[in-house]
Amino acid sequence: MFYPTDTNKHGLAHDPFKAIVAPRPIGWIGTKGTDGSLNLGPYSFFNAISDRPKLVMFSSSGRKHSQQNARETGVFTCSFVSRNLIDQMNLSSATVPYGVNEFEFSGLTAKQGEIVDAPYVAEAFAVLECKVTEIIEPRGLSGEPSENVMVIGEVVGIHIDETIIREGRLDMAIARPVARMGYMDYAEGSDVFELMRPKMP
DSSP: OOTTTTOOOOOOSSOOOHHHHHEEEEEEEEEEEEOEEEEEEESSSSSEEEETTTOOOOOOEEEOHHHHHOOOOOOOEEEEEEEGHHHHHHHSOOOOOOOHHHHHHTOEEEEEEESSOEEEEEOOSSEEEEEEEEEEOOOOSSSSSEEEEEEEEEEEEEEEEEEEEEEEOOHHHHBBEEEETTTTTTETTOOOOOOOOOOOO
């Protein structure tokens, strides 16, 4: 099948776009409001975009609380979503009024960043502390801004639980990262295999 996206007439029960762009890592974004309130939300439009400097991005569909707080304070954290925390991650995705503490709502421990003034999930195997470098409103072919707001941050500090370190590397079979698939589907990344790049003669 083929369909042009300007009409989006694919004939399927649900839009397949996000199922095709999968699996996607989940950015579990922690922020603090200027009023001192704590916020935690998962974003499946999330990824690393650079290694030097270390940059990550999350994209908010509309101006959600995480985006608002990151814009106003200039910082955020990203906690690693592992299989043992999937229920808490799902709880933190609930739509609640601004100022509701999703850490408490989800039964998680909020811990203060070492460098940035933002909370992270103390139970997470790994955490990135980030300072905002850019906030972009991506545009489509029409030139009009999309509904999403992209927040880019430089990673200024990294926390790692040493229980997932084996032989100098993070063992993903132990960490069991969770990724977002399409629709309401998720995948666990514990089926890990190594594949070396070929060397051309």
